[in-house]
Amino acid sequence: MQASLVIMSAVALTVVMLGFWVPVSWRSSDGGIDRVAKRVYDAGIFVQSTLVAYDTFSTRGRTALIDDPVVEFLLPSIREAWREEPKRGIPLNRLTGFNQKVAGALHRNGVPIMAGTDAMGLPLVAPGSSLHKELQLLSESGLSPYEVIRSATVVPAAFLGKTKEFGTIAVGQRADLLLVAGNPLENLAVLRRPSGVMVRGRWLPRQKLDELLKTARQQRMIIRQATRWAFGLNPSGIDAAVGNTSSNGTERFGRRYGDQFGIGYPSDQALKPERCGNKLPKSAPE
Numbered sequence: 313m314q315a316s317l318v319i320m321s322a323v324a325l326t327v328v329m330l331g332f333w334v335p336v337s338w339r340s341s342d343g344g345i346d347r348v349a350k351r352v353y354d355a356g357i358f359v360q361s362t363l364v365a366y367d368t369f370s371t372r373g374r375t376a377l378i379d380d381p382v383v384e385f386l387l388p389s390i391r392e393a394w395r396e397e398p399k400r401g402i403p404l405n406r407l408t409g410f411n412q413k414v415a416g417a418l419h420r421n422g423v424p425i426m427a428g429t430d431a432m433g434l435p436l437v438a439p440g441s442s443l444h445k446e447l448q449l450l451s452e453s454g455l456s457p458y459e460v461i462r463s464a465t466v467v468p469a470a471f472l473g474k475t476k477e478f479g480t481i482a483v484g485q486r487a488d489l490l491l492v493a494g495n496p497l498e499n500l501a502v503l504r505r506p507s508g509v510m511v512r513g514r515w516l517p518r519q520k521l522d523e524l525l526k527t528a529r530q531q532r533m534i535i536r537q538a539t540r541w542a543f544g545l546n547p548s549g550i551d552a553a554v555g556n557t558s559s560n561g562t563e564r565f566g567r568r569y570g571d572q573f574g575i576g577y578p579s580d581q582a583l584k585p586e587r588c589g590n591k592l593p594k595s596a597p598e
Contacts, residue, residue: 349421360428363449371401377436416454
């Protein structure tokens with residue numbers, strides 16, 4: 313009787329395991345991925361990549377993200393917590409490689425890929441630098457440099473139905489531009505250190521960008537203390553008010569105290585973008 317129960321249990325477990333893993337293995341094969349990619353294309357779906365989020369599970373990815381210099385600009389509590397994260401990832405983790413394979417298949421089948429990072433949505437994914445990491449991972453997935461740049465410019469604008477507003481450089485488009493000392497079609501790394509930035513029609517040369525970074529380092533503790541006075545919060549509450557993008561604390565602080573610290577949080581009116589014209593601003597390079 314006991315032997316029969318053991319045999320029946322083993323058979324049942326085998327059936328369940330096969331019922332789960334066979335479909336997974338089939339869908340994870342090159343042919344299965346390609347079939348899914350074709351269905352996604354036929355459905356007219358845009359896909360946001362967020363490959364860097366999965367890279368946080370690998371030892372290589374975690375090491376690079378923990379050592380990211382941008383982490384120094386985050387709130388002290390976040391920075392310290394991230395520095396304490398183990399550099400060792402999940403053993404035998406292949407999530408990044410698998411998702412890159414999926415991204416490559418989607419792209420080959422014509423699915424629009426949008427670069428995304430989920431910055432601050434999980435540990436080690438810092439705003440700004442994580443996008444450059446994402447572009448690198450997309451390049452390694454089979455996208456050309458031109459296609460990678462489109463994934464962060466043209467494609468998001470198309471998804472939002474704003475192709476006549478931003479995403480390309482043309483007269484009448486929003487004046488948000490990067491000036492780089494090199495050809496990003498040959499080397500995407502030149503995007504990491506722009507010679508200047510045009511934001512809402514305002515030109516910021518490299519010197520000004522460096523000054524802003526220096527000021528940001530100096531003002532971390534000032535802003536933290538000012539927020540404490542403004543909201544009467546303890547340190548953990550301050551971090552939530554200033555750094556948690558899921559609340560409106562950043563906006564409240566920025567609108568009330570931004571001008572005092574030179575960080576100039578824009579008002580709704582200030583967000584109205586300048587448009588590209590036929591002439592460069594006086595402060596822009598010829």
